[in-house]
Amino acid sequence: MNSIKVFAPASVSNVACGFDVLGYPMDDVGDQLIIKKTPVKDLVITAIHGDNQLSRYKNENVVTIAVQALLDHLDSPPDFGFGFELTKKVKPGSGLGSSASSSVAGVFGVNELLGRPYNKEKLVEFAMEGERASSGVAHADNVAPSMLGGFVLVRSYTPLDLIQLDYPKDLFTTVVHPQIEVKTSEAKKMLKKQIDLKDAITQWGNVAGLVSGLAKADYGLISRSLKDVVAEPVRSMLIPYLAQAKQIAMDCGALGCSISGSGPSIFALCRGKEIADKTARAFKALYDQQNIDSNVYVSSVNTKGAEVLE
Amino acid sequence: MNSIKVFAPASVSNVACGFDVLGYPMDDVGDQLIIKKTPVKDLVITAIHGDNQLSRYKNENVVTIAVQALLDHLDSPPDFGFGFELTKKVKPGSGLGSSASSSVAGVFGVNELLGRPYNKEKLVEFAMEGERASSGVAHADNVAPSMLGGFVLVRSYTPLDLIQLDYPKDLFTTVVHPQIEVKTSEAKKMLKKQIDLKDAITQWGNVAGLVSGLAKADYGLISRSLKDVVAEPVRSMLIPYLAQAKQIAMDCGALGCSISGSGPSIFALCRGKEIADKTARAFKALYDQQNIDSNVYVSSVNTKGAEVLE
Numbered sequence: 367m368n369s370i371k372v373f374a375p376a377s378v379s380n381v382a383c384g385f386d387v388l389g390y391p392m393d394d395v396g397d398q399l400i401i402k403k404t405p406v407k408d409l410v411i412t413a414i415h416g417d418n419q420l421s422r423y424k425n426e427n428v429v430t431i432a433v434q435a436l437l438d439h440l441d442s443p444p445d446f447g448f449g450f451e452l453t454k455k456v457k458p459g460s461g462l463g464s465s466a467s468s469s470v471a472g473v474f475g476v477n478e479l480l481g482r483p484y485n486k487e488k489l490v491e492f493a494m495e496g497e498r499a500s501s502g503v504a505h506a507d508n509v510a511p512s513m514l515g516g517f518v519l520v521r522s523y524t525p526l527d528l529i530q531l532d533y534p535k536d537l538f539t540t541v542v543h544p545q546i547e548v549k550t551s552e553a554k555k556m557l558k559k560q561i562d563l564k565d566a567i568t569q570w571g572n573v574a575g576l577v578s579g580l581a582k583a584d585y586g587l588i589s590r591s592l593k594d595v596v597a598e599p600v601r602s603m604l605i606p607y608l609a610q611a612k613q614i615a616m617d618c619g620a621l622g623c624s625i626s627g628s629g630p631s632i633f634a635l636c637r638g639k640e641i642a643d644k645t646a647r648a649f650k651a652l653y654d655q656q657n658i659d660s661n662v663y664v665s666s667v668n669t670k671g672a673e674v675l676e
Numbered sequence: 677m678n679s680i681k682v683f684a685p686a687s688v689s690n691v692a693c694g695f696d697v698l699g700y701p702m703d704d705v706g707d708q709l710i711i712k713k714t715p716v717k718d719l720v721i722t723a724i725h726g727d728n729q730l731s732r733y734k735n736e737n738v739v740t741i742a743v744q745a746l747l748d749h750l751d752s753p754p755d756f757g758f759g760f761e762l763t764k765k766v767k768p769g770s771g772l773g774s775s776a777s778s779s780v781a782g783v784f785g786v787n788e789l790l791g792r793p794y795n796k797e798k799l800v801e802f803a804m805e806g807e808r809a810s811s812g813v814a815h816a817d818n819v820a821p822s823m824l825g826g827f828v829l830v831r832s833y834t835p836l837d838l839i840q841l842d843y844p845k846d847l848f849t850t851v852v853h854p855q856i857e858v859k860t861s862e863a864k865k866m867l868k869k870q871i872d873l874k875d876a877i878t879q880w881g882n883v884a885g886l887v888s889g890l891a892k893a894d895y896g897l898i899s900r901s902l903k904d905v906v907a908e909p910v911r912s913m914l915i916p917y918l919a920q921a922k923q924i925a926m927d928c929g930a931l932g933c934s935i936s937g938s939g940p941s942i943f944a945l946c947r948g949k950e951i952a953d954k955t956a957r958a959f960k961a962l963y964d965q966q967n968i969d970s971n972v973y974v975s976s977v978n979t980k981g982a983e984v985l986e
Contacts, residue, residue, distance in 0.1 A: 522878070578842075
C-alpha cells in the first residue's frame with residue numbers, strides 16, 4: 367500500500383460537565399487526509415484545502431508534528447517519507463477539535479501505511495503531541511474521541527486512561543459554529559487556576575450523573591446532568607448569543623446545550639434526528655437574525671472514529 | 677400498627693473520588709429503632725443502647741429532629757406521639773454515617789406507622805435535617821444510601837436528585853474503625869474552600885470512571901478510579917496508619933481503599949467476600965500491632981437500605 371485516504375472526525379469536547387475529560391466525535395464533519403509514501407525520507411505537506419492560513423511547514427503543522435512523534439517512537443524508522451494532502455471541513459478556532467482531527471488523521475493514516483505497528487489507544491498519545499503544539503497542552507478530550515469513536519472519557523492523563531462509555535445510539539448532536547474565532551489558548555487563560563470546592567462538587571455530581579444516564583439510557587438524567595458551572599460561566603462572554611441559543615435548543619426539545627470545547631461553537635445533544643434538525647434550523651435562524659454567519663451541523667455520535675476511506 | 681422495629685444501615689460515603697456525592701450502605705451494621713405510638717402528642721426518646729453520650733432531648737437527638745421535620749411537613753399532624761428506643765451499633769464520629777442511620781431509622785419508621793405518606797426519596801429530605809443538626813450541613817451522601825440502598829449518587833442538592841447507580845452484586849466492603857474520634861464538622865473545616873482546577877479535573881475524571889466501571893462491572897476501571905486527590909490528602913493526617921492500611925488492602929487484592937466519610941474509619945472495596953475477609957484480618961492485625969482498638973466489619977453493599985424488622 368503506497369497511499370491512503372483517511373478521515374478523522376471533528377468532535378465536541380467537555381460536553382458541559384466533563385471539562386477536559388469528555389468528548390464525542392461527529393459524522394462527516396472533520397478532516398480528510400491523503401497520504402502518499404515518498405522516496406525521500408521527509409514529511410511534506412503538499413496541499414491544504416479548505417483553509418489558507420495553516421502553515422505547511424512540517425514543524426508548524428500538527429499533522430506532521432504528530433506523525434513525527436509516531437516516527438520517533440518506532441524502533442526502526444521507515445526508509446521512505448510521506449506526503450500529505452489535507453482537506454479541512456472545520457477551521458481552527460472553532461471549538462470542534464480542528465487541530466485534533468488533523469493530528470488524528472495524520473497518525474492514523476501513517477500507522478495504516480506502516481502496517482499498523484500501534485493500536486488506536488497508543489496512536490492517541492502521538493496525536494496529543496499535535497495538541498501540545500497547537501494549544502500548549504497535550505490534552506486528549508478531542509483526539510481520543512476523534513480516534514476511537516463514541517463517547518470517550520479521559521479518566522486520567524498520567525497514565526493516559528481512555529474509557530469508551532456506553533451510551534444510547536439514538537443520540538444526535540446539533541452544532542452551530544458562529545463565524546468568530548476563539549483561540550483555545552486564550553479561552554484556557556480565562557479560567558482561574560482554582561475553583562470553589564462547592565462548584566467542583568456540583569460539577570462531579572453532574573459528570574457522574576451524565577455517565578450513569580448515558581449507561582442507563584436515562585434521558586432525563588442525561589438532560590439534568592448536562593450543566594457546566596466551571597468553564598461556561600467564564601467563557602460565555604466570548605460566545606455571542608449563547609444564552610439565547612441554549613434557550614432555543616431546550617425549547618426545541620434538546621437534552622442539553624453548552625459550549626463545544628472552548629468555543630465559539632455551541633453544541634446541543636438531542637434524542638433523535640428530528641429534534642436535532644429542528645434545533646439546527648432554530649440555531650441558523652438565531653444567527654441569521656443577528657447578521658452573524660454561521661455553519662450548522664447535525665450528526666449522530668460517530669461510533670467509528672478515525673477510518674480509512676480509500 | 678402501634679409499634680414497629682426498623683433498621684437503617686451505616687454507610688460509606690465519598691467512596692474515594694465521590695466527595696459529598698457518593699455513598700453505599702452496609703449490611704447488619706447500623707441502627708435499630710423501636711418506635712411506639714404514644715397517647716401524648718410528643719416525641720420521647722425512652723432509651724439509647726450502645727452509646728451513653730447521645731442526648732435524649734428531642735431537640736438535640738437527630739432521630740427526633742428528623743422525625744419533627746417529617747411531622748412539620750404533614751398537612752394534618754397525627755393526634756398522637758411517638759416513643760423511640762434506639763440501639764446503636766456504630767458510634768458517632770466514626771465516619772460511617774452514624775447520625776444518618778439514626779435520622780433515617782426515625783423518619784422511615786414513623787412514615788411506616790403513619791401509613792407511608794411519603795416515598796423513600798422524600799424521606800431522605802427529612803433525614804437530611806438530622807444531618808444539618810449533627811454537622812451543620814444537610815448533606816445527603818450518608819442518608820440517601822442508608823435510606824435507599826445500593827450505590828447512590830447525589831447528583832444535585834438544589835433540587836435534590838438521587839440516582840441509584842448500577843453496580844456488580846459481588847462487591848464487598850471491609851471497614852476498619854480505629855477507636856479514635858474525628859468530628860465531621862472539624863474534618864470539614866480542614867478542607868479549603870477552593871481547590872486547584874487540575875485536582876478537580878482529576879477527581880471528576882475518576883468519578884466518571886468509577887460510575888462507568890460500576891455500570892460495566894469493569895473491576896479494573898473501578899480500581900483505577902478509586903482515588904481521592906481532594907479530601908484524603910488533607911484528612912489523612914487525622915487517620916493513624918492510613919497509608920499502611922491502604923497498602924495492606926491493595927496487597928490483599930482490594931479494588932481500592934480510602935477514608936470513609938470524614939474518618940477515622942477506612943473502607944476497602946473488594947470483589948468477593950474472600951478478599952474482603954482477608955483484608956479484614958489484615959486491618960485488625962495492623963491496629964492490634966499499634967495497640968489501637970479497632971472494630972472491623974465485612975459486608976456486601978446493602979441493596980435494601982432502611983427496612984422493617986418487626
